[in-house]
Amino acid sequence: MAVTLKEVAERAGVSRSAVSRTFTDGASVSDKMRRKVEKAAKELGYSPNALASSLTTGRTKLIGLVSNNFHNPIFLEVFDLFTRGLQDRGLRPLLVNLTDETDPENSVRMLRQYSVDGVVVASSTLPPGFAKAFRDAGVPVVHSFGRASSAPQVHVVGIDNVECGRMAARELVARGYEHVGIMGGPEAATSTQDRFTGFMSELAAHPNVKVSHSFAEAYSFDAGRREMLRLLENSPAQAYFCGDDVLSIGALSAIDDSGLSCPDDIGLIGLNDMEMAQWENINLTTIHQPIQQIVTSSIELMVAMLDDPERYPETRIFPCSIVERGTLKAEA
Amino acid sequence: MAVTLKEVAERAGVSRSAVSRTFTDGASVSDKMRRKVEKAAKELGYSPNALASSLTTGRTKLIGLVSNNFHNPIFLEVFDLFTRGLQDRGLRPLLVNLTDETDPENSVRMLRQYSVDGVVVASSTLPPGFAKAFRDAGVPVVHSFGRASSAPQVHVVGIDNVECGRMAARELVARGYEHVGIMGGPEAATSTQDRFTGFMSELAAHPNVKVSHSFAEAYSFDAGRREMLRLLENSPAQAYFCGDDVLSIGALSAIDDSGLSCPDDIGLIGLNDMEMAQWENINLTTIHQPIQQIVTSSIELMVAMLDDPERYPETRIFPCSIVERGTLKAEA
DNA sequence: CACATTTTTGCAACCGGTTGCAAAATGCGT
DNA sequence: ACGCATTTTGCAACCGGTTGCAAAAATGTG
Structure with a gap:
């Protein structure tokens, strides 16, 4: 079905190498040759087989x-x-x-x-x-x-996820929250672990601020919502750093549904700054990931x-x- | 760098064809041969080059x-x-x-x-x-x-996007809305055109229901929001069929921000049933696309x-x- | 115009596999 | 053990390109 180098060479009345050369840049071909080959190639609708050439060049792209x-x-x-x-x-x-x-x-x-x-x-x-x-x-x-x-x-x-954890902690402290929490993503994820480490290490320097922590089962809306509902059941923190924006939005929904309001009753800060975070009905404070x-x-x-x-x-x-x-x- | 068929053949002391055959199923190879080859292959860490074989088989997968x-x-x-x-x-x-x-x-x-x-x-x-x-x-x-x-x-x-348009129209009529609208996606998209056609054709059978239409510039939150804000400026319909869920959610945000409420002031029905549509803070009535x-x-x-x-x-x-x-x- | 130098071209081998064909090996029946 | 049918195996050509090398052509020099 597909047109091959050989057919182009025959049609142009030149060697196969000549055709190959006109299609590899940096190769030595006279203008006359190039024109002949390009004409034949166009007439036949030829384009070189990338995989075949990868065999000799060693690059597939x-x-x-x-x-x-x-x-x-x-x-x-x-x-x-x-x-x-x-x-x-x-x-x-x-x-x-x-x-x-x-x-x-x-x-x-x-x-x-x-x-x-x-x-x-x-x-x-x-x-x-x-x-x-x-x-x-x-x-x-x-x-x-x-x-x-x-x-x-x-x-x-x-x-630097550790630094992000610290940054979130610093921000919550600066806002005057006295009991803060991290609602992390799945505990096995490296990003979760690092954000957790940073968050806790920063708060270690603020012994007057109470800290609690927990982990959601996945980076998903449902997991965030479930976890926040659970947290709301007994003495939640005043503000949470959530593992990411999707989790935050889930948490937000849980807070709304519990008749509480954000940020009046509970504060939230997310991470990622996904497009949705700026939607007016979400309007999430978050850490922007570039x-x-x-x-x-x-x-x-x-x-x-x-x-x-x-x-x-x-x-x-x-x-x-x-x-x-x-x-x-x-x-x- | 990579191990080739030839090396395996040499190591196993067999022909290249033999090696090739042990790795193509349906080929005729004795058990003894297969074992020899597999041993050599394992020792060398061989796995066949899919692109090279595609040259002769004509399939790349x-x-x-x-x-x-x-x-x-x-x-x-x-x-x-x-x-x-x-x-x-x-x-x-x-x-x-x-x-x-x-x-x-x-x-x-x-x-x-x-x-x-x-x-x-x-x-x-x-x-x-x-x-x-x-x-x-x-x-x-x-x-x-x-x-x-x-x-x-x-x-x-x-x-069937035309049928989806009709379905949305029927639903709005059945709910008793007397002025309905379609807020379509970008006008150039075939899906927009078909949904529009279906919506209008169904409503043609209901001359007592007033219809209006407009199109958003993209299937995006912002476009939906902008378009709804525009619509709200003068005598909006009582309910809208939005081009898709993302547009609907944008529209929802516009409605909220305008101090109106959905569904009390304006009804919305989307299309796609994306995961977000079931989030409790969105809770969008929509047409499920399988x-x-x-x-x-x-x-x-x-x-x-x-x-x-x-x-x-x-x-x-x-x-x-x-x-x-x-x-x-x-x-x- | 002859000769040296540079550029262009074709030949043939190669990339890493597959496969038709014929030769070699095996299995079977007696 | 034999002859015959069936499997298994290796040879060699091929898939669609690339590339080192040497011959051929073009170019430059005096």
Whole structure:
């Protein structure tokens, strides 16, 4: 069905190499030759088979885009940015859905079978070892939204979740809350653990502020709502740092339904600054995560690694900032 | 770097064909041979190069997953279902982001360069001609969430948007509203056009009910909010059928902010039944679109086409149903 | 115009697999 | 043990490209 190099060569009356060369830039071809070949190619509707050429060049321009976050709306934006960013650089995202996968082995094998040039792991919940499995298989890896580390085994691009925890704690203290809580995401997620650590460490410096903590079962509306309903049952804190915006919105709904009001009765601060957080009927105070920069930087790093696979692993952390909206009481 | 067939063959002391055969099922290999080969393969950590084999077999197991809906949360679920469904069948989604692309040509060429076995166009806004461009290039294609047609040029799986429009109209009439409106999505989208057609045609049978219509600029919260604010400025209808749930939620926020209440002052009915629609602080009455079935059926159809590329184009329409929540007044 | 230098071109081998075909090995019946 | 049918195996060509090398053509120099 498809037109091949050979057919174009025959039609143009030249060698196969000549055709190949007109389609690889940097190769030596005379103008006359190029015109002849391009004419024949156009007439036949030829375009080179990327996979066949990958066999000899060793590059497929395929990038594995691996994630397990298919339920957090913020990741739709992440996918949007990644796919467009990769496309713009002539790279093709091969999407791998890791939901329910705990073992990297299968995906590693599969992505190697397809000779991907690199892998982007886009997940805030997968352990660092997951990304490392790809590196050990000899594939350039960038872990986006991964856990920051001072001695990274693979490239990591993201935010400092510990610092975010601290920032949230500082903000609640500054607002004059005297009993605060963290309602974390799933306890197994690295992002949850780090935010928790930061939150608690900051509050250790404020012994006069009472702290409580609990964890929701998932980064989801329902989990946030359920957990907040449970918390409201006996002596809740005055304000909560929620694991992320989706959880916050669930919590908000629980608060509303309990006849309480936010921020009058209970304050909330989220994390991510997803689009919905600014919707007028939500209006969530939250910590902004610079998604666009993280994605852009991840792609840059990936491109750099394609040139130099031995590049030394690097951690790139982007600062977050608080976006004040309507779910915390005014400064004390 | 990667281990090749040849190395395994040498190590096992057999021919290259023998190795190839142990990794292609249905091939004739003795048990003794298979064991020898598998041992050598395991020792070397060999796994076959899917792209090299595609050269001779003509199948890559790559499926282009093409969409331009990267801003509607419902599509995160669509991507989740597609990627998992394809993976489960040993197929690999190559994601193509068509945002801002109006011409199918580039994507067609790119997907042919990668020899995809098939293409799924997942979009409710792309015109039928887009999917047809892939078919014309000789690639099996399924248009999911596409426009239903009695004489389809390509396989279409989705819902009957005209009927959804009628259904919404019937519901509003049954509830006793005497002035109703449709606040459609972007006018250029086929789904908008069809829903509009259905809505108006049903109301033509009810001359005593006053109808008005308008269109939002996008399927987004902001567009819905803006449009509703505009509508509220002078004599709005008593109830609106909104182009989709995201628009509805935007409209809801506009209504709240205007000091009006839903459903007491203005009724709303959406379309999609996205997860958020059931959140307690939204609680949107809407038309449920059976996404899971659409995706499953699309994948089935795709798999069937891989076996028989000449399969006659087919339209598969799944019924929608109204999910009653809290944004319409009780039945008259 | 002859000669040296540079550019362009084609040949042939190769990338990592698959597969038709014929030869070798095995199984079966007696 | 034999002949015959059936499996199993290896050879070699092929899939659709790329690329090192040397020959051919074009260009420059005196």
